[in-house]
Amino acid sequence: MVTTKVRLCGVEMKNPVIPASGTFGYGYEFAALYDINILGSLSFKGTTLEPRFGNPTPRIAECPAGLLNAVGLQNPGVEQVIAEELPKLKSCFSGPVMANVSGFSVEDYRATVARLDAEEEIAWFEVNISCPNVHGGGMSFGTDPKAAAAVTAAVRAVTRKPVIMKLTPNVADIAEIAKACAGAGADGLSLINTLLGMRIDLRTGKPVLANKMGGFSGPAVFPVALRMVYQVYEAVDLPIVGMGGVSSAEDVIEMMLAGATAVEVGAANLRDPFAAKKIVELLPAAMEKYGITDLNKIIGGAH
Amino acid sequence: MKQGIYTILRQEPIAEKVFRMVLEGDTSAITAPGQFVNILLEGKYLRRPISICDWNDRELTLIYKVVGGGTEQMSRMQPGACLDLLVGLGNGYRTEGCGARPLLIGGGVGVPPLYGLCKKLISEGKKPRVILGFNSAQEVFLMEEFAALGAAVAVTTADGSVGLKGFVTDAMKGMDYDYFYTCGPEGMFRAIEKIAVTSGQFSFEERMGCGFGACMGCSCKTKYGYKRICKEGPVLEREEIIW
Numbered sequence: 001m002v003t004t005k006v007r008l009c010g011v012e013m014k015n016p017v018i019p020a021s022g023t024f025g026y027g028y029e030f031a032a033l034y035d036i037n038i039l040g041s042l043s044f045k046g047t048t049l050e051p052r053f054g055n056p057t058p059r060i061a062e063c064p065a066g067l068l069n070a071v072g073l074q075n076p077g078v079e080q081v082i083a084e085e086l087p088k089l090k091s092c093f094s095g096p097v098m099a100n101v102s103g104f105s106v107e108d109y110r111a112t113v114a115r116l117d118a119e120e121e122i123a124w125f126e127v128n129i130s131c132p133n134v135h136g137g138g139m140s141f142g143t144d145p146k147a148a149a150a151v152t153a154a155v156r157a158v159t160r161k162p163v164i165m166k167l168t169p170n171v172a173d174i175a176e177i178a179k180a181c182a183g184a185g186a187d188g189l190s191l192i193n194t195l196l197g198m199r200i201d202l203r204t205g206k207p208v209l210a211n212k213m214g215g216f217s218g219p220a221v222f223p224v225a226l227r228m229v230y231q232v233y234e235a236v237d238l239p240i241v242g243m244g245g246v247s248s249a250e251d252v253i254e255m256m257l258a259g260a261t262a263v264e265v266g267a268a269n270l271r272d273p274f275a276a277k278k279i280v281e282l283l284p285a286a287m288e289k290y291g292i293t294d295l296n297k298i299i300g301g302a303h
Numbered sequence: 304m305k306q307g308i309y310t311i312l313r314q315e316p317i318a319e320k321v322f323r324m325v326l327e328g329d330t331s332a333i334t335a336p337g338q339f340v341n342i343l344l345e346g347k348y349l350r351r352p353i354s355i356c357d358w359n360d361r362e363l364t365l366i367y368k369v370v371g372g373g374t375e376q377m378s379r380m381q382p383g384a385c386l387d388l389l390v391g392l393g394n395g396y397r398t399e400g401c402g403a404r405p406l407l408i409g410g411g412v413g414v415p416p417l418y419g420l421c422k423k424l425i426s427e428g429k430k431p432r433v434i435l436g437f438n439s440a441q442e443v444f445l446m447e448e449f450a451a452l453g454a455a456v457a458v459t460t461a462d463g464s465v466g467l468k469g470f471v472t473d474a475m476k477g478m479d480y481d482y483f484y485t486c487g488p489e490g491m492f493r494a495i496e497k498i499a500v501t502s503g504q505f506s507f508e509e510r511m512g513c514g515f516g517a518c519m520g521c522s523c524k525t526k527y528g529y530k531r532i533c534k535e536g537p538v539l540e541r542e543e544i545i546w
Binding site for chain 2: 030
């Protein structure tokens with residue numbers, strides 16, 4: 001008998017598996033395919049203060065073992081998310097929800113979190129300071145320790161729920177950003193967001209993506225993500241949500257050994273809509289295979 | 304939408320770089336002509352969306368053109384091989400209340416989904432006319448199959464090697480119809496939009512991430528808000544399209 005239960009910032013989850021923001025909508029599309037209550041949580045589509053269409057198409061380009069996306073935070077805005085998306089999510093998911101929020105100014109982040117704070121199904125805020133696909137916001141907060149700290153402190157001031165800062169890998173020293181967030185009151189960190197990448201269409205000689213560059217995700221980035229989770233675990237004493245190319249129950253275990261308390265599954269959901277379900281179902285057998293009875297005991301075990 | 308493993312029953316080339324693949328498996332998720340499947344291929348991360356040409360209760364037919372590595376890989380697959388498909392994606396063409404004498408206009412590899420549509424329209428007692436546009440004789444396909452359904456078929460080729468020399472819009476002029484359906488390249492859509500005299504439906508193509516509405520990779524703006532080509536599309540009504 002194994003236990004897959006973990007606690008993330010004081011909130012119990014039946015397992016550490018969380019579909020990553022931007023790959024799972026607001027959950028209900030997937031609830032039509034399987035009972036999503038088997039999931040530990042889900043991180044909903046990145047939500048901003050105002051509605052956003054995002055970038056022009058093409059927004060997607062394939063790569064070996066992954067994909068580039070330049071969606072650009074398309075979402076209906078916080079008011080419509082509260083009025084329409086969250087009730088639909090609540091009707092099909094009774095577990096703790098991770099609210100992913102993004103913004104273009106410190107005030108945007110503060111106001112969006114403040115507006116969502118009363119929604120009781122939200123257990124954590126995942127604050128995206130790492131979107132590579134928007135201009136004048138997103139990643140620019142996640143590449144500068146001072147800006148990252150400013151967003152963390154502003155959000156921290158308007159909610160009592162755990163604040164998890166989502167970090168970008170597109171920096172020279174991710175530990176420095178992690179420390180800045182920790183110092184400003186973050187309760188946890190999630191990493192990695194996508195790696196900035198590009199593809200060029202040989203027929204046209206021009207970039208495939210209308211936005212030219214996009215975020216690279218998928219199994220190809222897993223070793224990079226794992227390395228960064230390992231580094232951040234050494235640098236700060238905060239729980240980590242590990243992600244980046246996670247595609248199997250074995251990947252979940254590996255991420256946890258590197259230092260993750262919970263693990264997000266992103267690109268895999270787009271390739272196989274049942275990916276997160278399969279990972280949850282195969283996790284106990286993978287644990288048994290490696291002699292693991294309690295996942296909590298392996299967190300950071302590789303250090 | 305359903306995910307399943309489908310077995311290739313037959314595969315054959317039917318025109319230059321164009322293949323017909325017949326698969327066996329569960330087709331119960333298909334609700335309308337114009338829907339598509341999303342195909343997982345060995346060594347490719349993202350699935351390949353291909354429109355459904357025809358289906359019955361245990362077989363589905365795909366007609367596709369080799370345009371890149373993924374479709375090239377598909378074209379080399381043999382009968383008996385299995386494919387992982389997501390089936391019954393997208394909205395498909397709406398036929399109720401859409402005219403008794405519809406015109407179906409297909410351009411190149413946009414022709415296949417119109418075949419399933421034509422079959423459905425005829426089964427509803429309508430009298431569809433069909434215009435198929437290609438570049439040249441080597442690219443022409445499905446002409447006899449549409450005729451065998453009982454539809455009046457006109458073919459145009461850009462070089463005049465088969466049928467009328469010119470474009471589908473040349474064949475449209477003077478034609479009597481009370482509604483239209485089309486699938487093909489966007490340049491053709493724009494030409495049709497200029498001269499069409501009735502309401503109609505256009506089936507769009509876009510690079511997709513997931514194909515089932517999760518990633519927002521294929522969104523477009525319409526007069527009635529943002530739509531996902533894979534979910535609220537690929538078929539859009541003429542009246543809602545922003546050109």
